[in-house]
Amino acid sequence: MANIKDVARMAGVSIATVSRVLNDHPYVTKDKQEKVMAVMKELNYSVNGNAVKLSRGKTNTIGVIVPYNNNSCFDELINGILRKAHELHYQVLLLPSYYENVIESSYLTLLKKKTIDGILLTSHTLHHEQIQTLSEWGKIVCCEACPVPHIPSVYPDRYAAYIEVFNHLKNKGYEHIHFTSGRDVQSSPSTRLRIQAYQEIISEDYENQFFDQCFDYHDGKRIGEVMFQKSIIPDAIFTNGDEVAAGIIAAAQSHGYSYPRDFEIIGEENTPLSEILGFPSINYHMTSIGEQAVSLLLSEENTRIPVQHSLVFRAKAGASAPS
Numbered sequence: 001m002a003n004i005k006d007v008a009r010m011a012g013v014s015i016a017t018v019s020r021v022l023n024d025h026p027y028v029t030k031d032k033q034e035k036v037m038a039v040m041k042e043l044n045y046s047v048n049g050n051a052v053k054l055s056r057g058k059t060n061t062i063g064v065i066v067p068y069n070n071n072s073c074f075d076e077l078i079n080g081i082l083r084k085a086h087e088l089h090y091q092v093l094l095l096p097s098y099y100e101n102v103i104e105s106s107y108l109t110l111l112k113k114k115t116i117d118g119i120l121l122t123s124h125t126l127h128h129e130q131i132q133t134l135s136e137w138g139k140i141v142c143c144e145a146c147p148v149p150h151i152p153s154v155y156p157d158r159y160a161a162y163i164e165v166f167n168h169l170k171n172k173g174y175e176h177i178h179f180t181s182g183r184d185v186q187s188s189p190s191t192r193l194r195i196q197a198y199q200e201i202i203s204e205d206y207e208n209q210f211f212d213q214c215f216d217y218h219d220g221k222r223i224g225e226v227m228f229q230k231s232i233i234p235d236a237i238f239t240n241g242d243e244v245a246a247g248i249i250a251a252a253q254s255h256g257y258s259y260p261r262d263f264e265i266i267g268e269e270n271t272p273l274s275e276i277l278g279f280p281s282i283n284y285h286m287t288s289i290g291e292q293a294v295s296l297l298l299s300e301e302n303t304r305i306p307v308q309h310s311l312v313f314r315a316k317a318g319a320s321a322p323s
Contacts, residue, residue, distance in 0.1 A: 002043035002044070002045045003045075004018050004019070004045075006043060006045075007036065007039050007040055007043060007045055010039045010042075010043070011032075011035045011036045011038075011039040012035070013032055013035070013036060017032060017036065018036055021033050021036045021037065058117050059114070059115065059116055059117050060089065060090050060091060060117065061090065061091040061092070061093055061115070061116045061117060062085060062090055062091075062092055062093070062116055062117055062118050062119070062120065062294065062297060062298075063092075063093045063095050063107060063110055063111075063116040063118070063119040063120070064078065064081055064092055064093065064094050064095060064119070064120045064122065065095045065097055065104055065107050065108075065119060065120070065121050065122060065124060066078065066094060066095065066096060066097070066122045066123070067096070067097055067098060067099050067122070067123050067124075068096060068098060069094070069096070070216075071215070071216075071241075072241070072242070072243070072269045072271045073241070073268075073269050073284070073286055074122060074123075076269070076286040076287050076290070077122055077143060077286040077287070077289060077290045078094070078122075078290065079287055079290065080286065080287035080288060080289060080290025080291040080293075080294075081120065081290040081291070081293065081294055082290075083287075083290075083291060084290065084291040084292075084294040084295060085294050088294065088295075088298060090117075090294070090298070093110075093116060095107045095119075097124065097125075099123075099124075099125050099183070099187070100125070101125045101126065101127075101130075104124050104125060104126050105126065105130060105134070107119070108126075108130075108134040108137070108140070109134075109137070111134070111137035111138030111139075111140075112137040112138070114138075116138075117138070117139075117297075117298070118138055118139040118140065118141065118297045118298070119138070119139075119140050119141075119297075120140075120141050120142075120143060120293050120294070120297060121140060121141070121142045121143065121144075121146075122143045122144070123143075123144060125187060128147060128148045131146070131148045131151060132148050132149075132150075132151075135148075135150075135151060139152075139297060140152075141153060141154065141293050141296050141297040142154075142155065143155060143289055143290070143293050144156070144189070144190070145157075145158070145189070145306075146304075150302065152296055152297075152301065152302045152303055152304060153293075153304050153305070154289050154292040154293040154296055154304075154305045154307065155289065155304075155305070155306060155307065156284035156285070156286070156289060156306075156307050156309055157306045157307070157308060157309065158190050158193055158194075158284075158309075159193045159196070159197060160308070160309065161282050161284070161309040161311070162193060162194050162196075162197035162198075162238075163197050163200070163201060164309075164311055165197075165238050165266055165282070165311065166197055166198055166200075166201035166202055166238070167201055168266075168311070169202075169235075169236045169238065169264065169266070170201055170202060172236075172264070174235035174236040174264060175235055176209075176233075176234045176235045176236075177198075177202055177209060177234060177235060177236045177237070177238065178209045178210070178211070178227070178234040178236075178237045178238075179194060179198060179206075179209060179210055179211075179237065179238040179239070179240075180210075180211045180212070180214040180220075180223060180237070180238070180239045180240050180244055181194055181210070181211075181212045181214065181240045182212065182213070182214060182215050182240055182241075183212065183213075184212045184213070185212070191212065194240070195210065198210075209234070211223045211226075214239065214240060214241070214244045215241070215244070216241070216243045216244065216247070217243040217244070217246055217247040217250075218247060219244060219247060220239065220241075220243060220244035220245060220246060220247020220248045220249075220250075220251070221247035221248070221250055221251045222247070222251075223244070223247070223248060223251075224247060224248040224249075224250065224251020224252055225251050225254075227248075227251070227252075228251055228252050228254075228255040228257055229255060233257065233262060233263060234263055235263060235264065236263060236264035236265065236266070237263060237264070237265045237266070238265075238266045239265065239266065239267050239268065240268055241267060241268050241269055242267035242268065242269050242270070242271040242273040242274045242279075242281055243271075243273065244267070245265050245266070245267035245273070245274070245277070245279055245281075246267075246273050246277060248265060249265065249277060249279075259277070259279065260278070260279075264279075265279045266279065266280045266281065266282070266311075267279055267280070267281040267282070268281060268282045268284070269281060269282070269283075269284070269286075270282065270283035270284075270310075270312050274312070274314060275314055277314075278314045278315055279314060280311060280312060280313045280314060281311075281312055281314075282309050282310070282311055282312070283309060283310040283311075283312050284307070284309050285307055285308075285309070285310070288307060289307050292305060292307070
């Protein structure tokens, strides 16, 4: 297999000249460039893409650590990341972690190996010390609030959203308010913020009103079965996702209850489900967060950008659950 030395010898030029041609260097005469290109074609010379990228000091590839992608919130975020990366002529390497700390740490070593130009952390289990240490290898941008000093981030202000929802429900006169989350309080900062907001606005006692491990429609049905089978009918339920809310509505109907007649429900992520079923939902503008995160990662800036949410209300007439 031909190498760069063979190309230089046959073209009658230096190795440096061949390298300049490969890297589109402007200071190469046209005749030398044409001669090098002709020899490369004759020898069927294949350029080592990684070597060229390393010589330029960048790979034009960014890594995105994401727990999983079968979630509308992450889908929307990734959509924004892909759109902006394409606009800036960057490739995206998706790195699924399934919230496994060892896997997340291993992905960050890609920065040390110079395989990628930077990493976006969407949601993770990494400890503060891990992020701080691994950030010395390359730039990291978080897509959620990051307590680690000097780590840039673009993130939704979830606590402000939780406060608004619980205030809204309290001002409507609701007293028995249940709420759900995905990960448990030990592993999830957003779950801790949700509980903190509930305690601040509604009541210090939350344990009998709180359900974790809710990630999708089926989890919503499971939690709904627990509530409605025992005739535990809350005034209102604040869920951590529109799919979860839809599952709860379906479970309620199977036990003779209905939304919005018997209870209020509020979701998150502002998906078409909330529009179809007519319940309010929080829009965190995740596509915009993804776009801004890519721009921040590829810039020289080191800043933190909170993105404000919107609580979107729907017309409730004719609401029904999916089968």
